[in-house]
Amino acid sequence: MKMKKTILSKKDLEILEKIIAHYGNIVGFDQIESLLADYSYYELNQRIKFLVQRGWLIRIKRGFYAVASLESHSFANIxxxxxxxxxxxxxxxxxxxxxxxxxxxxxxxxxxxxxxxxxxxxxxxxxxxxxxxxxxxxxxxxxxxxxxxxxxxxxxEIEKALLDFLHFRKDTYTVDLVLEKLREAKNEIDPVKLATYARLYPITIQRRLGFLLDVAGISSGELYKSLKKRSGFARLTKNSNIFSAKWRLYYEDR
Incomplete structure (x- = not known):
């Protein structure tokens, strides 16, 4: 972007400073409108369009804009x-x-x-x-x-994010990642909370989680209560070939 396009007039600098002071680096059209109440609707749209063209505002989606850093003229701070x-x-x-x-x-x-x-x-x-x-x-x-x-x-929360991994991504990398994070966050994870959230997911996800909790050395008793009488089975990954009777889950050495 050429320097002549980035130079701000005193009026435009005041507008951007006012936006940042009131709303931070992300602002809605309605918020800009409230700050520039003396502008007509047409004038307001033209001013926003000008600031977008000069790279000081960038449209995130309809009605929302990010404001560039006044020091670096970048959006790295968003x-x-x-x-x-x-x-x-x-x-x-x-x-x-x-x-x-x-x-x-x-x-x-x-x-x-x-x-x-x-x-x-x-x-x-x-x-x-x-x-x-x-x-x-x-x-x-x-x-x-x-x-x-x-x-x-x-x-x-940590517990919910790990369950989302297991539910939405079913590859071997994800299983290994969840196990790694269970071990890392062993002292932060609440087993009761984890079991409560797990019951919102399919039984297959609950079986996978229960097995991984045991491997990670985290209490799985609360989760096991709701699964111990359930029939059926699941696989940890598509390559699993060793059977865990406790979780009715096929797994592979990890």
Whole structure:
């Protein structure tokens, strides 16, 4: 972007400073309208359009904009968790991003995955993918509402994020990842809470989780209570060939 396009007039600088002071780095059209009450609707739209063209505002979705850093003229300061919540308000962030929030995932995720009771969707913003997977309404629990940069964001608890991994991703890598995180968070995980959330998922997921809890050395008694009289069986992965009578689950050495 050429420098002449990034220079702000005093008026535009005041507008952006006012937006950031009142609403932070993400703002809705209605909020801008309330700050610039002396502008006509046409003038307001033209001013927003101008700031978008100059790279100081970027459209996230209809009616929502991110504000560039006034120092670096970049959007690196925008939290992906906030962006995810703006894309689909009726959702909670889970999987890698939730584990990262809880300090259990060191790598910077290349996508943000959230759970929603509405239709599955995908978005892309600032070179980052946002995926929303559909779950039954009764599974929309197990998250906490946290404040990030002054905005409310719903983030899965550790227990719920691990269950979402097992439910939505069924490959060997995911099983190994969940086992690794169970071991890492052994002293943080609440077995009773985990069992309560697990009952919202299919029995296959409960069997897999129970087995992994035993391997990780975490109490599985609460979960086992609801499964010990259930018939049927499940597989940990498609390559599983050793049978666990306790969990009625085929597994492989790990």
């Amino acid at each position: 939290s992906p968790l906030i962006v995810s919540q703006i894309f689909v308000p009726d959702s909670y962030v889970s999987f890698e991003s939730a584990l990262s929030y809880h300090g259990l995932f060191d790598q910077l995720p290349n996508r943000v995955t959230a759970v929603t009771p509405v239709k599955s969707k995908k978005y892309r913003f600032q070179n980052l993918d946002y995926q929303f997977v559909k779950a039954r309404p009764k599974m929309m629990t197990g998250f906490e509402e946290v404040s990030i940069e002054g905005r409310k964001v719903k983030v899965a």
